Amino acid sequence: MTTEQTPDHRSRRSRSAFKLLSGYLWRDRPLLIRSVLLLLVATALDVTGPLLAKVFIDDYLIPQQLDGTMLLVLLAGYLFSQAGAAWLGYRQTLGFTEIALNAVQDIRERVFAHTLKLPMRYFDTAMSGQLVSRITNDTEAIKDLYVQFLSVVLGNLMLLIGILIAMALLDSQLMLAALALIPTVFGVIYLYEKFSGAAVQKARSLRSDINAQLSESIAGMSVLQACNQQQRFSQRFDGVNQHYYRARMSSIRASAALLRPAIDLLSVLVLIAVVWLFGLQVEAGVAEVGVLYAFLSFLGRFTEPLAEITQRFNLYQQAMVAGERVNRLLAEPAQQFSHAQAQITAGKVQVRDLHFGYQAEKPVLNGLNFTIEPGQFYAVVGHTGSGKSTLLSLLLNFYQPDQGSIALDDQPLDQFGHDLLREGIGLIPQEPFIMAGSIRTNIDMGRGLTDSAIETAARQAHLHGMISQLADGYHTGLGERGTRLSTGQRQQLVIARALAASPKILLLDEATANVDSETEQVVQQALHELHGKVTLITVAHRLSTIKRADQILVLAHGEVCERGNHSQLMARENGRYQSMYRLQRQAQKVARRS
Numbered sequence: 001m002t003t004e005q006t007p008d009h010r011s012r013r014s015r016s017a018f019k020l021l022s023g024y025l026w027r028d029r030p031l032l033i034r035s036v037l038l039l040l041v042a043t044a045l046d047v048t049g050p051l052l053a054k055v056f057i058d059d060y061l062i063p064q065q066l067d068g069t070m071l072l073v074l075l076a077g078y079l080f081s082q083a084g085a086a087w088l089g090y091r092q093t094l095g096f097t098e099i100a101l102n103a104v105q106d107i108r109e110r111v112f113a114h115t116l117k118l119p120m121r122y123f124d125t126a127m128s129g130q131l132v133s134r135i136t137n138d139t140e141a142i143k144d145l146y147v148q149f150l151s152v153v154l155g156n157l158m159l160l161i162g163i164l165i166a167m168a169l170l171d172s173q174l175m176l177a178a179l180a181l182i183p184t185v186f187g188v189i190y191l192y193e194k195f196s197g198a199a200v201q202k203a204r205s206l207r208s209d210i211n212a213q214l215s216e217s218i219a220g221m222s223v224l225q226a227c228n229q230q231q232r233f234s235q236r237f238d239g240v241n242q243h244y245y246r247a248r249m250s251s252i253r254a255s256a257a258l259l260r261p262a263i264d265l266l267s268v269l270v271l272i273a274v275v276w277l278f279g280l281q282v283e284a285g286v287a288e289v290g291v292l293y294a295f296l297s298f299l300g301r302f303t304e305p306l307a308e309i310t311q312r313f314n315l316y317q318q319a320m321v322a323g324e325r326v327n328r329l330l331a332e333p334a335q336q337f338s339h340a341q342a343q344i345t346a347g348k349v350q351v352r353d354l355h356f357g358y359q360a361e362k363p364v365l366n367g368l369n370f371t372i373e374p375g376q377f378y379a380v381v382g383h384t385g386s387g388k389s390t391l392l393s394l395l396l397n398f399y400q401p402d403q404g405s406i407a408l409d410d411q412p413l414d415q416f417g418h419d420l421l422r423e424g425i426g427l428i429p430q431e432p433f434i435m436a437g438s439i440r441t442n443i444d445m446g447r448g449l450t451d452s453a454i455e456t457a458a459r460q461a462h463l464h465g466m467i468s469q470l471a472d473g474y475h476t477g478l479g480e481r482g483t484r485l486s487t488g489q490r491q492q493l494v495i496a497r498a499l500a501a502s503p504k505i506l507l508l509d510e511a512t513a514n515v516d517s518e519t520e521q522v523v524q525q526a527l528h529e530l531h532g533k534v535t536l537i538t539v540a541h542r543l544s545t546i547k548r549a550d551q552i553l554v555l556a557h558g559e560v561c562e563r564g565n566h567s568q569l570m571a572r573e574n575g576r577y578q579s580m581y582r583l584q585r586q587a588q589k590v591a592r593r594s
């Protein structure tokens, strides 16, 4: 996912990231102002220390006027200023951390909420690991910006200014020599950013590749091990890891070569200049030893903030890269749903001249036409890849047709608001999705159903018997992806989930995985009982399950090539359905004999 690197692009992108990040500062401005004020006072107290020492040296020590009370006052002042600086420094860090954690929490919620609203099309190409890394790592990098970058950089910047002011009070000539350090250091930062910017960005994008590969491997562990792919996956992982290592090394090399040594060298040069200037003052007979002491102690503290600021710069870069990526995700257009209040009341489905393709050049559906009256049982069959699941996705408005229309109860599909559409249509997908949680939560799916509604749905799916034999009944926990259940039971659970909302239209994408004939009977029985009550559209792989269908649509190359009920289709000479049915019967007989 590396994108263009032109300077113009980069600056535009960091500007958008900057807007996202600064928005939170504005939102929390009372806290921000308080933290900055604390920081100001802490800095003022901090630089008072050496000033007091200067007073002690020049006014008391050198003239040998060691007055007891005055010394005590100076000592107390010194202790108070240093302790106060430490305490206030702690308080301001807390303040910035609070702003940071608020911001991260909010960004994370926003990103996740937005992800949930993205159209299905987005997930066709998105890698789940990358999305996860957007929501976790990238938002974490943004937090670093606030805590580390803001509090450390702002703090050190103020310390620098404080020191400069204190220096100016002591001796403006010497202060100017120290001041020369600042533009030089910023020159170094500029060079650093120039050399390491691209490497930092690359490292981050590789890190999300690492996440993506890990989550892919873990999700597909059984296939991976069964196909003996461990070595290949591990090599592929090593490859990305190696890339990451190189990208990190090159960014670190830039910083190690440039930052610390360069700044240390510069500060030694300034030290020499200060001592030399002081030497001139001694010759002129205007020098004060206390001033030299204070300067040396300030200079010692001077390079530290500069080094800190430069080193935090890569945090700033990382946060900008992360902010930009989060921003890009937030800018993905969410799926739009109408606010119209159309409701599915009867369950009539009308499909007119439906054309659709995932990619423009590869049409999947080529002009489908059919009308299903409320309560009818329709079956869709066809070879694998003929577009059966795609048709169901279109009926659910997951994707929008390229041409033609879909109407429910004589109203166009886009007239239905999101909630009302999902209430009216139930989906039993080809791959049942089970969440980690109890059986009850898996049927309820956050809809707040009553116990009796859940039990009714489970009975309709012929699952109640099995559940009541479990020690914990409906509260039995299911592992992630429902590995505790058999494939057939998972299918039944998903049927119960779909039925629990009492939909008017039920879409069923029959699992291709082999379900034993007993479970198949149960599923079939459950569907048979619904016949006439809800409009049923079933994608069938086992043709024996749809003998009772009112109408069977046979899909081939995105078109309906045959339609009719089971006996009509069986009566057709050389019909596609007939030959599919014969083939399956033979296969079953062979299977039974063996």
Ligand code: ATP
Pocket: 124, 358, 359, 364, 382, 383, 384, 385, 386, 387, 388, 389, 390, 391, 430
């Ligand atoms: P099966 O019987 O195996 O379930 P199907 O009839 O349900 O097959 P679909 O899943 O509708 O087939 O797929 C129809 C075509 O669209 C296939 O060629 C498939 O490669 C393609 N396709 C399906 N989903 C996507 C997607 N998300 N992005 C791009 N192409 C897709």
Ligand code: MG
Pocket: 388, 389, 390, 430, 509
């Ligand atoms: Mg399918």
